[in-house]
Amino acid sequence: MLTDQGNQSMVTEFILIGFSSFPDLQVPLFVVFSIMYLAILAGNIIIVTTIRLESTLHIPMYFFLSVLSSSEVCYTLTIVPNMLVNLLKEKPSISLVGCATQMYLFLGFGCTNCLLLTLMGYDRYVSICKPLHYAVLMNQRFCTKLVVFSATSGFLFSTLETYFTFTLPFCGPNSIPHFFCDMAPLLELACGRNYVGEIIIFLICFLVVFCSFLLILLSYLLILNTILKIPTTEGKRKGFSTCASHLIVVVVHFGCASVIYLRPQKYTLNKDTFISVTYTLVTPCLNPVVYSLRNKDVQVALKKYWGGRTCMRKV
Structure with missing residues (x-):
């Protein structure tokens, strides 16, 4: 929708094209994405609940994992329910305020997740490289401060990115080639340019994505150096297995994020839409x-906590 302000029409809502290019796939995608979303909610809630209930998991590594799982639930909540509804609409739309709110929350939780993964890499570094000092260095109070810092920084970055995006004029067209309000397609739709703002946005993306990944990489180089000094094969195997889960998630998360947010080329609908589904x-x-x-x-x-209860029900 457009409204006239002086001699210029201003956008009051956006049309989310999303998967409109694939009309025959929208119902199957709705089913597949709904199943995946339920799996996300169930899996992450089970992980958080289990860590909270089991006292042996009350250590920094699992504390960070429980916070990451909680953040992931909130992260998907800002996008997926609206995306599922839009898959069943002929003309999916979102208001300007709704678009800004969605982008702010999505980027806030996304940046927080990047920083949490960085903290988890640091935790693995201290655990393997400085095991005698682990309890002192990674005490509960310090870990809580790290989590608060990550969330505060993530939403501060999100505030700046959202501000510089939505201070640009949007005077039409108002069709976003995506299934949610992301920065890249919105910057393409803006009528004017704010080069200072765009530079700040890129620097924030670089800081959060690339610098976080570099810190994780540095942590693992130090970890690798320590593991290779372990004399026994079994010791080396345990060291590598401790880090494997975190490494898999880091590669997928930062790989997709860097393709979207750190490249110079313009936005392309089909490729970026399905890459966005990944993260x-x-x-x-x-x-x-x-x-x-x-x-x-x-x-x-x-x-x-879960297998035992299933067996009890069967009995």
Whole structure:
């Protein structure tokens, strides 16, 4: 919808094209995405509940994992329900305010997740490289401060990105080639340019995505150096297995994020839409699966609190 302000028409709502290019696939996609969303909610809620109930999991690594799982639930909540509704609409739309709110929340939780993954890499570094000082360095109070810092920083970055995006004039067209309000397609639709704002947005994306990944990479280079010094094969195997789950999630998460937010080329509908599905649905669905399948402590706790109850019901 457009409204006239002086001699210029201003956008008051956006049309989310999303998967409109694939009309025959919209119902099947609705079914598949609904199943994935339920799996995300169930998997992450089970992980958080299990970590809270099991006292042996009350250590920094699982504390960060529970916060990441909670953040993933909120992260998908800002996008997926609206996307599912729009898949069943002929003309899916979102108001200007709704679009700004969605982008703010999505970027806030997205940046927070990047920073949480960085903290989890640091936790693995301290655990393997400085095991004698682990309890002192990674005490509960310090870990809580790190989480608060991550969330505060994530939403501060999100505030700046949303502000510089929505201070640009939108005077038409108002069709977003995406299934949610993301920065790249919105910047393409803007009638004017704010080069300072765009530079700040890129620097924030670079700081959050690239610098976070570099810090994780540095942590793992130090970890690798320590593991290779372990004399026994079994010790090396345990060291690598401790980091495997986190590494898998990091590669998927940062790989997709860097393709979207750190490239110079213009927005392309089909490719970016399906890449976005990866980090909005696949990665949050992957996290609980990876951590539960590759972590014996979590497996034992899951069997204790969920497998046991299933057996009791059968009896």
